[in-house]
Structure formats: structure tokens, C-alpha cells
Amino acid sequence: MSIENNLYEKSIKILTDLIGFKTVSGQDNSELISYCEKILNGIGATTFKVFDDDNKRVNLFGTLKAKKTNGKKPIILSGHTDVVPVSKGWSSDPFVATIKGDKLYGRGSCDMKGFIACTLAYAPIFKDSDLDRDIHFCYTFDEETACIGAPLLIKELKKRDIKDGICIIGEPTNMKIIDAHKGMNEYTVHFGGLAGHSSKPHLGVSAVEYASRYVNKLLEIRESLKQRGPKDCIFDPPHSTLSVGGIKGGIAHNVIADKCSVEWETRPVVKKDADFVTQEIDKYANEILLPEMKKVFPNSFIKKEVIGEVIGFDRLDQSEACEFVSSITGDNSRQVVSFGTEAGLFQEVGISTVVCGPGSIEQAHKIDEFIELNELKKCLKFLEGVKNKSIN
Missing domain, CATH: 3.30.70.360 (Alpha-Beta Plaits)
Structure with a gap:
């Protein structure tokens, strides 16, 4: 099996597991976080967690350190772990991943466990590469309920002097660049x-x-x-x-x-x-x-x-994050959306941020939510580009 096919199959396996965790906003997401942390720790990444007041909902931040440093800004691959509640009418169990044709169905498949799965599947490739910049993995809780989790994590990042970098938030955009949204x-x-x-x-x-x-x-x-x-x-x-x-x-x-x-x-x-x-x-x-x-x-x-x-995510004339993504995808276009993300929170503390991830927002929050399997392949290809720009 080729490396590409192996990564693709691995991302599907991880996404299947992630969907099985019923991480509806406001509920305990610790089991999913432990699953992600085990994968990251297993390849040598250092991690820390930031909890809510009840120690049930958790943010996770992991780091693969550069083997050498050339002054390149670290990359933050960020996604939220929570999903919206499930309505009646699903044609299959929403918390059991189901593949039909070229689509994978399940709550959170599109928004946004598909991106998280790809980052975890690709993490060992980052580990085995001659990195000249740090790669961070950022997984938050309760984004769907007014971004409750991310501010707690960002506060901790500031304490640890992690306040610079390029943040890629993998909300479903069909791998197109989003550089602004309302508050x-x-x-x-x-x-x-x-x-x-x-x-x-x-x-x-x-x-x-x-x-x-x-x-x-x-x-x-x-x-x-x-x-x-x-x-x-x-x-x-x-x-x-x-x-x-x-x-x-x-x-x-x-x-x-x-x-x-x-x-x-x-x-x-x-x-x-x-x-x-x-x-x-x-x-x-x-x-x-x-x-x-x-x-x-x-x-x-x-x-x-x-x-x-x-806060909203403001369009900037010069965006290092947008330019970084464009250099990988070859697409210089920028779009705006009306839905909210955690992007403005990272931007507010001086981290150059872009929203770009697999899947379509048209499928998010709906009955029979799905992600097209080709979107996972596109995301993995994109992460290959991130790796190529992060090695000597």
C-alpha cells in the first residue's frame, strides 16, 4: 500500500473513532481528548491540557519540536472537538461512521472532526521529518456554544509565551481560504x-x-x-x-x-x-x-x-497565514463567511490566522451530516505541503 493510501485509510479509521465519541457541546469530551493525546504522545509530542471549572471539558495542545530552527514561525493546526446536538430523522446512527459511496456520514464528520482526523493521521509524518519549525496541534471544547473553550487555552498559551505563529483553523471550507467573518x-x-x-x-x-x-x-x-x-x-x-x-x-x-x-x-x-x-x-x-x-x-x-x-475575524491587507496557505494550494482567492469560528481569538493575540479545512459548511449541523472522502485526501495533500515548508 502506498504512503498516500495508508494515510488516507488511517484518517478514515481515526475519523470513525472520533465520531464515536458523543462530544455534544456542553458535555464531557475528556475521552476524545485522551484518545488524541495518546496518539500525539505515542509519537513523542509533548502535550498539556486546559480544563473547564468542572474538569470535564478539556482543551488539548500538543507540540512536535523542530529538530533545527531557521527562524520560521511555528504552525498551529487547530480544530474544535464538540458537535451540535442531533435531531431526529437520521438514516443511520449519527455517532457511528457510515460510508456510502464517496461520502462518510456521522455527526461531526464535516464540522470538524474530519480535519482533526487528518492532522492526527499525518502527525507521524511530521515527527519523522527534519522539521525546522515547531508543529502544534490544538483541539478545543465548546466552540459551537460561543467559543467557550478556546479563550481558556489561549490564556494558557500566553502564560507559556506561545504567542507567535501561523494558525490554520480547519473549519469546513472545501480547502478554500477564509480570511474574515462576523463576530x-x-x-x-x-x-x-x-x-x-x-x-x-x-x-x-x-x-x-x-x-x-x-x-x-x-x-x-x-x-x-x-x-x-x-x-x-x-x-x-x-x-x-x-x-x-x-x-x-x-x-x-x-x-x-x-x-x-x-x-x-x-x-x-x-x-x-x-x-x-x-x-x-x-x-x-x-x-x-x-x-x-x-x-x-x-x-x-x-x-x-x-x-x-x-470577536470577529478581520480581513487584513497582509496576512502571513493566508500567504502560507496560498503557497501550498496555489489558490490566491480569499472568501468571507457569516458563520463564526475561533479565528478572531487567535488573531487578537497577534497570531496570524486563516480558516481552511476539508468539507463543506453546507453539510454542517444537518441531518445526515457527511464529508466527501475526496476532501480528506485534499486535506492530507495540504498537510504534505505544510510539511514540505517546514523542513530543511
């Missing part, structure tokens, strides 16, 4: 009122009704965002967006609801839009809604919970 801020707002009989609404404080007014204000702000879009905006749509994801509250038709929560997000194209949204909605909640609620029931409350505030 992503997620919130849950909790309303507390006073329960009572619906026949006397003036004696209670309906958390649901005040939450509804809050949502109406959000929709007004959303319309304002459309008018604030910067000139020649590179995104589609060409302005910051705002979306209400859910409203939960109330127990019966004839009971004044004393509790309600609203889940919403905004995706700003520039930071000042994020500030605008925060200022407008917080002012409305604190100066209009809450005083009205407290007139009837002084213990009423509106509490805004920050799920995550992830």
Missing part, C-alpha cells in the same frame, strides 16, 4: 415577575409580557442595524444581524407568568455595532421595563446572562 455575541435574558390569577392581571407582573416587549425592542434594533452597514461591506448580508432564538416561560393559560427567558444573538460586522446593540437594549430594559415591573413588585428583575462574546 458572535450570545445572550440569555431572564425575567422575574409576580405570579397571580389571570383574571386580575394588574395585581401581577407577567414576565412573559415584559419579555415580549423586550423582543420587540430587539427587532427594532435589528432594523436599525440594516442602516448602519459600513460602505463596501464584504459580508452577506452587508450589515450586522440580530436574531431571537427562543422564548421560554409560563405554566398555564390562566396563570400570570412569573418567569421567562429570552435567548438571542447578534453578529456584528464591526465592534461599534455590538456596542450599539448592548447600549440600546440595556437602556430599554433598565430605564423603561424594569421600573414598570418594580412599581407592582419591587423584587422583579431582568438579568442578562452573557453566554459568549466572540
Whole structure:
């Protein structure tokens, strides 16, 4: 069997194993991390882990040290280990990899365990090469829920003085260069009122009704965002967006609801839009809604919970990471996306970053998620290029 075929078969085997770990966002991913760490330690890579407060969700960072150094920046191959929840309707078990024709099905196959599998399959080749730059492997938790894991890892990297390099985030882009995306801020707002009989609404404080007014204000702000879009905006749509994801509250038709929560997000194209949204909605909640609620029931409350505030990924005129990837793929084109990644977090600390990985985002988060097998081959070929630019 040729080296190429062996790597390809190995990547499928690893991807099959990775899919078998049910690493839905918010759940324990330690078994998957231990699996990845065993592979990296087995070839001599040094590793360290960064845990959440409960020591259940884990980030992993591994390093293959250069045998010689020629001043080249290290490469960081980064991917998130979590997947989104599974909906009903799958034609096969979502946590059992299934190959049909030229596609491999399974939750996370595309977003983004396919990339992680390729990096682990290729790691021994890096190890056996005459590296003149460090190769890092970075696997994070809970990217799908406002990038909760990566900031903890990046904080640790700064402590260890790992603050320079070229970071390649392997989100599914069909191996095309993505050099910008919007920010992503997620919130849950909790309303507390006073329960009572619906026949006397003036004696209670309906958390649901005040939450509804809050949502109406959000929709007004959303319309304002459309008018604030910067000139020649590179995104589609060409302005910051705002979306209400859910409203939960109330127990019966004839009971004044004393509790309600609203889940919403905004995706700003520039930071000042994020500030605008925060200022407008917080002012409305604190100066209009809450005083009205407290007139009837002084213990009423509106509490805004920050799920995550992830900065955007900004396009730069000069990007060492984009140029590095282009030199391997031969494709100088750059694209933008509306979905979020961890790229802006690495960019913020001065690490040149690019998003480029196997698979199509069109398959992510869907029933019967899949990755085309040829995409794995393309990714392995790309990693060969990374190796060639990392040896004497």
C-alpha cells in the first residue's frame, strides 16, 4: 500500500473513532481528548491540557519540536472537538461512521472532526521529518456554544509565551481560504415577575409580557442595524444581524407568568455595532421595563446572562497565514463567511490566522451530516505541503 493510501485509510479509521465519541457541546469530551493525546504522545509530542471549572471539558495542545530552527514561525493546526446536538430523522446512527459511496456520514464528520482526523493521521509524518519549525496541534471544547473553550487555552498559551505563529483553523471550507467573518455575541435574558390569577392581571407582573416587549425592542434594533452597514461591506448580508432564538416561560393559560427567558444573538460586522446593540437594549430594559415591573413588585428583575462574546475575524491587507496557505494550494482567492469560528481569538493575540479545512459548511449541523472522502485526501495533500515548508 502506498504512503498516500495508508494515510488516507488511517484518517478514515481515526475519523470513525472520533465520531464515536458523543462530544455534544456542553458535555464531557475528556475521552476524545485522551484518545488524541495518546496518539500525539505515542509519537513523542509533548502535550498539556486546559480544563473547564468542572474538569470535564478539556482543551488539548500538543507540540512536535523542530529538530533545527531557521527562524520560521511555528504552525498551529487547530480544530474544535464538540458537535451540535442531533435531531431526529437520521438514516443511520449519527455517532457511528457510515460510508456510502464517496461520502462518510456521522455527526461531526464535516464540522470538524474530519480535519482533526487528518492532522492526527499525518502527525507521524511530521515527527519523522527534519522539521525546522515547531508543529502544534490544538483541539478545543465548546466552540459551537460561543467559543467557550478556546479563550481558556489561549490564556494558557500566553502564560507559556506561545504567542507567535501561523494558525490554520480547519473549519469546513472545501480547502478554500477564509480570511474574515462576523463576530458572535450570545445572550440569555431572564425575567422575574409576580405570579397571580389571570383574571386580575394588574395585581401581577407577567414576565412573559415584559419579555415580549423586550423582543420587540430587539427587532427594532435589528432594523436599525440594516442602516448602519459600513460602505463596501464584504459580508452577506452587508450589515450586522440580530436574531431571537427562543422564548421560554409560563405554566398555564390562566396563570400570570412569573418567569421567562429570552435567548438571542447578534453578529456584528464591526465592534461599534455590538456596542450599539448592548447600549440600546440595556437602556430599554433598565430605564423603561424594569421600573414598570418594580412599581407592582419591587423584587422583579431582568438579568442578562452573557453566554459568549466572540470577536470577529478581520480581513487584513497582509496576512502571513493566508500567504502560507496560498503557497501550498496555489489558490490566491480569499472568501468571507457569516458563520463564526475561533479565528478572531487567535488573531487578537497577534497570531496570524486563516480558516481552511476539508468539507463543506453546507453539510454542517444537518441531518445526515457527511464529508466527501475526496476532501480528506485534499486535506492530507495540504498537510504534505505544510510539511514540505517546514523542513530543511
